[in-house]
Amino acid sequence: MTLLLIRHGETAHNAGRVLQPADTPLSTRGVAQARALGRRLAGAGIAGIVTSNLPRARQTACAIAKACGLPLTELPQLQERNYGVLRGRRYDELGFDPLVMEEAPPGGESARAFEARAAAAFDTLLPLRRSVGGPLAVVTHGLLLRAWLQRGPLQLENGQALPTGIANASITIVAARPPHRVLRINDTEHLDDDMRGSQRTLAGG
Numbered sequence: 001m002t003l004l005l006i007r008h009g010e011t012a013h014n015a016g017r018v019l020q021p022a023d024t025p026l027s028t029r030g031v032a033q034a035r036a037l038g039r040r041l042a043g044a045g046i047a048g049i050v051t052s053n054l055p056r057a058r059q060t061a062c063a064i065a066k067a068c069g070l071p072l073t074e075l076p077q078l079q080e081r082n083y084g085v086l087r088g089r090r091y092d093e094l095g096f097d098p099l100v101m102e103e104a105p106p107g108g109e110s111a112r113a114f115e116a117r118a119a120a121a122f123d124t125l126l127p128l129r130r131s132v133g134g135p136l137a138v139v140t141h142g143l144l145l146r147a148w149l150q151r152g153p154l155q156l157e158n159g160q161a162l163p164t165g166i167a168n169a170s171i172t173i174v175a176a177r178p179p180h181r182v183l184r185i186n187d188t189e190h191l192d193d194d195m196r197g198s199q200r201t202l203a204g205g
Helices: 028-041 055-068 111-132 142-151
Strands: 002-007 048-051 072-074 136-140 171-175 182-187
Touching: 002 142, 028 055, 048 055, 048 111, 055 072, 055 136, 111 136, 111 142
Parallel strands: 002 136, 048 072, 048 136
Antiparallel strands: 002 171, 171 182
16 A cells, blocks of 8 residues: 655745745646646545645645545645745845755744654554545645655665655655655656646745
């Protein structure tokens, strides 16, 4: 049995390299990416879908749910790191890299608090996967996926490299049982060239 870990589709703020407010929706390209995800997963035998409750993730999950004929379970722990007052600011104009900052911005989360939440979210997924009795699709965010890949619990196989960025609408497939081996990483085979977007799209936040 597997977990299919999915980053939400593109948003205008991803494309504009802006740290995203919580209510950011998918862009037109992001909607197309979500539909492509649905087409790919419709025949994949997934048994359940769980999603972050932020709009960009939920919209992506809804497209998958519609294609697969499955209900959604929302899990707020799957939300992206909260950057507080930095939300809505352009990444390239900050003068520092907020994606690796340890301290909490005003109104936001520290790296330590975020990573603890990410770990707790993963622990919640395992009984959900068992309850549906088959592969579980998990729609979440770039930095949360990176936290799982960098600091556990996911185990990269020999020859696998951590990608520079987790692509919008990508799928990472991992074993549901420990040691949670990564079977496929950052897969966007379901997206055609027009759907992939710019290489400069912000890969987190």
